Amino acid sequence: MxxxxxxxxxxxxRLAVTDRCNLRCFYCMPEDGLNWLSRKELMTYEEMLQVCTLLVKMGIEKIRITGGEPFVRKDIMQLLTALLKLDGLKxxxxxxxxxxxxxxxxDLKxxxxxxxxxxxxxxxxxxFFTITRRDEFANVMETMEELLKHDIEVKINTVVMAGKNTQDIIPLVGLTKDLPVSVRFIEEMPFNGDGHSHSGIVWDYVRIFDEIRQTFPEIQKVPDxxxxxxxxxxxxxxxxSxxxxxxYSRTFCGTCNRIRITPQGTLKNCLYDDGVLNIKDLMRSGMDNAELETTLREAFNNRQKDGWQAEQKRLENPNFHESMATIGG
Structure with a gap:
């Protein structure tokens, strides 16, 4: 443990396999995209598998593959297949x-x-086009249909943004009437890669719930x-559901059980920190698994108590601007 x-x-x-994405969602990155990482800056699949194997041995039970968009990286199915063979990964x-x-x-199924x-x-x-700057709505809906057809659990992630999509909250809740999907509304976060200031949010978790309750007053809390x-x-x-x-409100930090690895191999103990070490560089310098395990344990033993503390340290670097595409969500 x-x-x-x-x-x-x-x-x-949460393992991000690429920073690249085929959408340009305005809350995630600038319209022209980011300065994409070169291939040599990315972790190879072999390196990802090596560190995942070690982390599962150390106690990691769940891995989520993120990006960027995972399916823009070539041969992603090979990595997924290899990861699912790890003894101890649940x-x-x-x-x-x-x-x-x-x-x-x-094939995922x-x-x-x-x-x-x-x-x-x-x-x-x-x-969808206004938010993502791409005409791909039909393909996304086809994916949802295929996932449901193959009995794969579907969780829909919706970032709630003032003046952009709040009118979609009720229709998205409506999806849960006839479809076995979980629709999750997410407070907007300050990671858009262009350095815009973020002084808070208009639609926090309390307001989102109040909006839903006005149309669905019978809504009930279920166990978390x-x-x-x-x-x-x-x-x-x-x-x-x-x-x-x-x-953004960060009410769940007290029970946080997750770590992140970015596409370039940076370990993040918190979504809001600026990275604590670079696993890829350590591996490429010749560090063996025993040394890497010791280094990782030291990093885990120095986690910030919450996202506010982690963000404060990150903000000490005024030139540090991240995108959700480079963090991995």
Whole structure:
């Protein structure tokens, strides 16, 4: 079992396999994209598999593959297949925007992927184009249909943004009436890669819930799973469920069980920190697994107590501007 210096169990890794994405969501990156990492700056699949094997041995039980968009990286299915063979790994899941995912769904089911998070901020094709700057709505909806057809658990991730998609909150909740999906509304976060200031949010988790309750007054609280980052609800009679993630308010830090590795190999103990060490560089310098395990344990034993403390340290570097595409969500 892995424990940090605050006694929190660490058993969940979010591994970003690429910083590249085929959408240009305005809250994630500039319209022209980012300065993409070169191939040599990225961890290779072999390096990812090596560090994942070590982390699973140390106590990681769940891995989520993120990006960027995972399916823009060539041969991603090879990595997924190899990871699912790790002894001790209980769950492998994926976060995707759904643009390129539909053709892979049958194979995902075959190799044992049971859960996929689908990023979808609106059910309106025109607003989708405004938010993502790409005309890919039909492909995303096809992916959702394929996932449901193959009985893969679908969690829809929706970033709630004032003046952009708040009118979609109720229609998205409506999806849960007839579909066994979990719709999760996420507070907007200050990671858009262009250095814009972020002084807070208008639509926090309290306001999102109040908006839902006005239309669905019968909504009921349901138990939150262990380590849940969302407050979970269900409308009686609906097949699906609803979650609200206080990603900016950071109400769940006290039970945080996750670490992140960016595409270039940076270990992040918190979404809001600026990285604590570079695993790729250590591996390429010749560090063996025993030394790497010792180094990782030292890093886990120096985690910030919450996202506010981690962010304060990050803000000490005024030139440090991250995008969610480079963090891995």
């Amino acid at each position: 892995l424990l940090d210096n605050h006694g929190r169990k660490i058993n969940y890794l 769950e492998l899941s994926i976060t995707t925007n759904g643009v390129l995912t539909a053709p892979h769904v049958a 075959k190799i044992g992927v049971r859960s996929v998070n689908l990023s979808l901020d609106t059910l309106d094709a025109n607003r 799973p262990q380590y849940s980052t969302s407050y979970n609800y269900q409308v009686p009679g609906h097949k699906g 609803i979650g609200i993630i206080a990603a």
